[in-house]
Amino acid sequence: MLTDLAPSVAPPITQKTPAKVRKGSGFWFVVPFLVAFAMFLLWPIVSGLWMSLTNQSLTGSGAGFTGLSNYAEALADPAVWQSLWNTAVFTIATAAPLVVLSFVMAYLVYVGLPGQWLWRMSFFTPYLLPVSVVTALWQWMFQPGFGLINSILTQLGFAEIGFLDQQGVAMFSIVLVTIWWTVGFNFLLYLSALQNIPDHVFEAAQLDGAGPWRRLVSIIVPMVNKTTIMIVMLQILASLKVFEQIYLLTAGGPRGSTRSVLEYIYDVGFSGYRLGYASAISYLFFALIVVVAVVQLRIMNRKEH
Amino acid sequence: MKHELPRARYSSEQATKRPLGSLLGSISDATFSRRSVFRSFAVTAGFFALGGGLSACGGSGHAAEGPLQTWDLFSGSDGISMRSMIANFSNESAVTVRPVTLAWGSPYYTKLAMAASSGKAPDTAIMHLSRLAGFAPGGLLEPYDLELLAEFGVREDDFAPAVWKNCHYEGQLFAIPLDTHPFVVFYNKDIAEKAGVLDGSGAISSITSAEDMIEVGQKLAKVTGKQGVSFGHVLDSAQSWRLFWGLYAQTGGGYTMEVGSPAVLDTAKAAEVLTFLTQMMDGKIALKNQTYAGAIADFTSGTTGLILSGAWEMPALKDAIPNLGAMPMPTMFGTPANYSDSHSYVLPRQVSDDPQRRRTAHQFVAGIIKQGQKWAEAGHIPAYLPVQETPDYQNLHPQVDYAAAGTTPVFDPPVWFSGAGTDFQNQLSQTISACFQGTLDPPAAVASMLEIINKMLSAPNPS
Numbered sequence: 210m211l212t213d214l215a216p217s218v219a220p221p222i223t224q225k226t227p228a229k230v231r232k233g234s235g236f237w238f239v240v241p242f243l244v245a246f247a248m249f250l251l252w253p254i255v256s257g258l259w260m261s262l263t264n265q266s267l268t269g270s271g272a273g274f275t276g277l278s279n280y281a282e283a284l285a286d287p288a289v290w291q292s293l294w295n296t297a298v299f300t301i302a303t304a305a306p307l308v309v310l311s312f313v314m315a316y317l318v319y320v321g322l323p324g325q326w327l328w329r330m331s332f333f334t335p336y337l338l339p340v341s342v343v344t345a346l347w348q349w350m351f352q353p354g355f356g357l358i359n360s361i362l363t364q365l366g367f368a369e370i371g372f373l374d375q376q377g378v379a380m381f382s383i384v385l386v387t388i389w390w391t392v393g394f395n396f397l398l399y400l401s402a403l404q405n406i407p408d409h410v411f412e413a414a415q416l417d418g419a420g421p422w423r424r425l426v427s428i429i430v431p432m433v434n435k436t437t438i439m440i441v442m443l444q445i446l447a448s449l450k451v452f453e454q455i456y457l458l459t460a461g462g463p464r465g466s467t468r469s470v471l472e473y474i475y476d477v478g479f480s481g482y483r484l485g486y487a488s489a490i491s492y493l494f495f496a497l498i499v500v501v502a503v504v505q506l507r508i509m510n511r512k513e514h
Numbered sequence: 515m516k517h518e519l520p521r522a523r524y525s526s527e528q529a530t531k532r533p534l535g536s537l538l539g540s541i542s543d544a545t546f547s548r549r550s551v552f553r554s555f556a557v558t559a560g561f562f563a564l565g566g567g568l569s570a571c572g573g574s575g576h577a578a579e580g581p582l583q584t585w586d587l588f589s590g591s592d593g594i595s596m597r598s599m600i601a602n603f604s605n606e607s608a609v610t611v612r613p614v615t616l617a618w619g620s621p622y623y624t625k626l627a628m629a630a631s632s633g634k635a636p637d638t639a640i641m642h643l644s645r646l647a648g649f650a651p652g653g654l655l656e657p658y659d660l661e662l663l664a665e666f667g668v669r670e671d672d673f674a675p676a677v678w679k680n681c682h683y684e685g686q687l688f689a690i691p692l693d694t695h696p697f698v699v700f701y702n703k704d705i706a707e708k709a710g711v712l713d714g715s716g717a718i719s720s721i722t723s724a725e726d727m728i729e730v731g732q733k734l735a736k737v738t739g740k741q742g743v744s745f746g747h748v749l750d751s752a753q754s755w756r757l758f759w760g761l762y763a764q765t766g767g768g769y770t771m772e773v774g775s776p777a778v779l780d781t782a783k784a785a786e787v788l789t790f791l792t793q794m795m796d797g798k799i800a801l802k803n804q805t806y807a808g809a810i811a812d813f814t815s816g817t818t819g820l821i822l823s824g825a826w827e828m829p830a831l832k833d834a835i836p837n838l839g840a841m842p843m844p845t846m847f848g849t850p851a852n853y854s855d856s857h858s859y860v861l862p863r864q865v866s867d868d869p870q871r872r873r874t875a876h877q878f879v880a881g882i883i884k885q886g887q888k889w890a891e892a893g894h895i896p897a898y899l900p901v902q903e904t905p906d907y908q909n910l911h912p913q914v915d916y917a918a919a920g921t922t923p924v925f926d927p928p929v930w931f932s933g934a935g936t937d938f939q940n941q942l943s944q945t946i947s948a949c950f951q952g953t954l955d956p957p958a959a960v961a962s963m964l965e966i967i968n969k970m971l972s973a974p975n976p977s
Contacts, residue, residue: 266976267624268652269631288969353748353803355811371803374748374951462749462944463953464962480620480937482627482648482976 261488268482279489289490291465292473293497295380299455299469300448302384307444308437310388311395316429318396319403320421329400336393344457347386348373373459376466383458383467387451395440402436403429438509445505449498470494581610582874583636585626587618591829592892599888603881609874619935623648626862627977630654635862637875643680643689643856644926644933650683651930652977656861657686662873666880672899674921677856680928689858690879693886693894695825696842696854696919697756700912701734703837705819709733709742717915718820721844724790731799734819743800744821746809747947752939753806754946757822760843760853761787763924771927773975777967781960787847788949788956795950802951825916828893832912840912842919854923855934856897859883895920930977931970941966 261279265272283289318328335343350357351372359369372382406429414424452471455461461468461476468476470490478487588596593615600611614636616622623645629635631654641649649655663669670678673691681689699718706712711730713719721727734742747754765787767780795802804812813821814834821831822843832838843852859879861872886896887906895917901907908914926932932939942963949959 264974264976266652267631268627268649268654268977270652270977352805352808354801354808369803371748371951374803374947376948376953459749460751460940462940462947464944464948465941476937479624480935481931481973482624483973484976 257488258492260485261492263485264483265485265488266482267478267484275485279486280493282486283490283493288465288468288473289470289493292468292470293494295467296449296451296469296471298380299384299387299451300445302381303387303448303451304441304444306384306388307392307395307448308440311392311440312399312433312437314392314396315399315403316425318400332396333393335390338390340390340453341457343386343390344454347382347389348458351382374463376463379459379463379467383455386458387448387454390454391447395444398436398440399433402433406432442502442505442509445501446498449501581612582638582871582878583612583614584878585614585616585622585636585639587616587622587640589615589618592826595888595892599882599885602885602888603878607877607881609878611878620937623935627652627654630862633865635864637861637864637871638859638879639862640692640857641689641860642934643677643691643858645936646681646683646689646858646860646933647928648930648933648936648977649860650686650688651975654863654977655688656863656872657688658690658861659872659876660687662876663690663880666877668880668883668898673897674899674923676921676923677897680856680923680925681858689856689860690883691856691858691897692883693889693897694854694856694920694923695894696852696916696923697760697822698825698843698852698916698919699820699822699841700813700828700831701820701839701841702813702816702835703839705734705737705816706839709737709819717839718841721846724846727790727844727846728794728799731794731820735798738817738819740817741798741800741812742819743794744804744809744813744818744823745795745800746804746806747943747950748803748805748808750806750947751943752934754943754950755939756824756853757791758784758787758942758946759926760851760924761791761847763851763853764843764845764847764849766847766849769927771929771967771971773929773971775971777964777971779960779964781957781964783847784960784963785956788946788959790846792950792952792956825893825895825913825919828913829891838912840915842916842922850922851924852919852922854919854925856923856925857894858897929971930975931973938967938970 262274262276263272264275264279314328314332318325318332322328338346351359353359353369353371353374356372358372363369371378373379410428410432411424414428419427450471451469452475455467455469456472456475459467461472471494474487474490474494477490478484481487584600586593586596596615597613600613603609604611616625623641626635626639626641627649630649646655660670668690673681674694677691677694681687681691701718703712703716706718707716709730711718711720711733718730721730731742736742745753745757747757762779762784765780765783767783769780770778792802794800800818801808801812809818809821809823810827810830812818813823814831816835821827823831828838828840842850845851859882861875864871883896883898884901886898886901887904887910890896890901890907890910890913893913895913896902896907897920902917902920907917926934926939929938931937945954945959945962945966948954949956954962
């Protein structure tokens with residue numbers, strides 16, 4: 210019976226009437242998303258772009274059209290360039306270690322360090338902490354005088370390090386905090402990618418006489434390639450939009466040496482009330498991010514093929 | 515071989531979004547969580563929207579019939595005092611008040627400006643007097659009605675002239691000060707006594723010059739075996755500026771800061787002040803790289819004998835050191851002057867003019883500032899002078915010992931970008947702090963400060 214029914218029932222499904230119903234109904238399923246998308250993404254993008262062409266202030270006054278003068282001002286503003294530079298330094302200094310280190314950590318856990326669960330937990334736990342807790346913790350460890358790190362340094366006879374108050378050092382302290390805080394997420398992605406590699410691939414390699422190094426280079430690295438591409442992309446975008454650990458640890462100091470571009474936008478727009486100018490800087494930054502993303506996609510695509 | 519991407523579709527920047535909300539709007543009160551306040555707001559708003567709909571009114575989002583709304587930014591013991599003062603007022607006047615406490619600093623003023631410009635402002639709000647220049651010219655505030663105030667027993671004579679003057683913009687009164695909270699000196703009397711720097715009445719009175727200050731610091735350091743003086747400024751967004759600007763005013767240096775033209779400072783005198791301060795922060799008298807919290811920890815643990823600090827730290831210091839002495843910032847450069855700010859009440863602009871509500875707002879402000887005695891317990895100097903004259907206040911030590919600072923206050927320059935929690939204070943503090951730490955010499959620091967101020971003066975005024 211069943212075998213007879215199957216062919217006779219199946220064809221009508223692909224025929225006209227049900228298909229028509231589907232065509233009309235699909236739209237309504239997407240509506241809730243579209244509404245949210247339009248309200249919280251499309252509209253802000255458009256209104257922000259308009260705002261960047263005006264001298265709109267947070268206090269509601271002066272929404273007059275000013276053309277491209279905000280953009281001209283931004284391009285001539287040394288603070289914009291300095292904060293862009295700081296953002297670039299932060300991105301380069303965090304993205305590379307966050308990718309490489311997380312892979313090394315995942316690999317070590319994967320190949321079976323003793324006490325795997327302990328490593329897995331301690332690598333991932335910091336990621337679960339809110340940024341305010343992370344910064345409060347490190348602020349006290351970096352504290353001059355009686356902070357954990359500095360008191361150990363002085364007891365060992367070394368000079369104190371002004372982790373957060375020395376120009377040139379502060380940015381790298383923030384980089385260190387960021388790596389400690391977020392490496393666990395990439396670690397987890399890598400670990401699951403490693404665990405997805407089928408065992409028989411390794412068995413075959415072993416039969417062919419591949420040692421651990423050979424297996425790492427010729428099997429593991431290529432097989433987690435897609436994960437690497439994703440991690441690199443996410444990581445660069447995440448690092449470019451750094452704000453809160455800087456805001457909480459140094460507020461951009463000492464002397465603006467750790468101020469990221471997002472913090473500058475925040476300072477200009479929300480402390481300085483100049484929404485129009487802040488929007489213009491955001492759009493310049495947005496353009497830069499688009500360029501970075503496109504270049505990245507190109508490189509990654511080439512690599513894949 | 516097909517290998518799947520991990521299921522997780524979250525990006526690590528999700529974590530970066532989470533804290534902002536708590537940063538910008540954490541309510542610092544144990545009993546009123548932000549959510550519960552907002553929930554009750556929503557319920558109230560819904561209730562009045564219903565009522566409004568029935569009487570065919572509606573329109574502005576402001577609940578014209580609701581309880582009097584007031585905003586402040588007081589946490590810790592300040593917050594507890596303020597809530598009990600509001601409760602007192604409510605009990606005596608039968609006016610229902612809905613207080614909202616928001617986090618201190620720049621975000622508070624962002625919210626206040628947005629609320630005032632969008633017609634959702636509270637009836638009254640606390641504002642640092644140093645912020646008035648950024649709010650009053652933009653029409654975000656409404657002036658007070660002097661007659662109404664007089665009706666509730668508040669007059670010009672009730673305030674120190676120097677403070678009262680700063681409550682005005684273009685001849686109109688926009689703020690009623692609750693307190694002045696100067697940047698003063700606290701000292702550990704036990705250590706000071708051993709160091710031999712106390713006078714007959716048990717106070718330090720010998721500091722009349724920068725050299726005296728150095729000498730006292732050295733004597734205190736001898737007793738503690740560490741440093742004599744605590745001052746925390748590293749990465750702080752205001753402390754260096756507070757110390758510098760108060761002492762600069764003592765030199766009589768003067769300044770000109772007007773939007774559109776370059777700032778003028780007496781660079782020689784500014785450098786003189788910075789030179790003295792760097793001499794003091796030599797590692798022996800005071801550390802050159804101490805943080806705000808570290809300075810308090812050093813002072814309260816007896817590592818130092820004296821601290822340069824805001825009056826608002828008094829309760830914490832007194833807890834740790836019962837035998838706490840205090841004085842206004844000693845006059846070291848000729849003219850008595852004390853860096854100060856003032857928590858004052860303002861009337862944010864309302865969409866609809868409701869005389870009865872305005873009247874109640876005046877009544878509320880008068881009712882709160884008259885409870886200055888309670889407020890003084892937290893270290894602030896009550897701005898309402900009749901409170902200062904009471905025996906209760908006169909017996910309140912060490913508050914009364916620095917009350918004189920309230921008569922010679924030095925506020926931030928009245929430009930739109932200055933004041934508590936501004937980027938102006940933050941950037942200047944970072945520059946001065948770099949000077950204290952030795953990476954900038956005093957003349958270079960002054961030049962750098964002028965550069966920062968000039969950049970701000972050349973930007974258009976957004977208000």
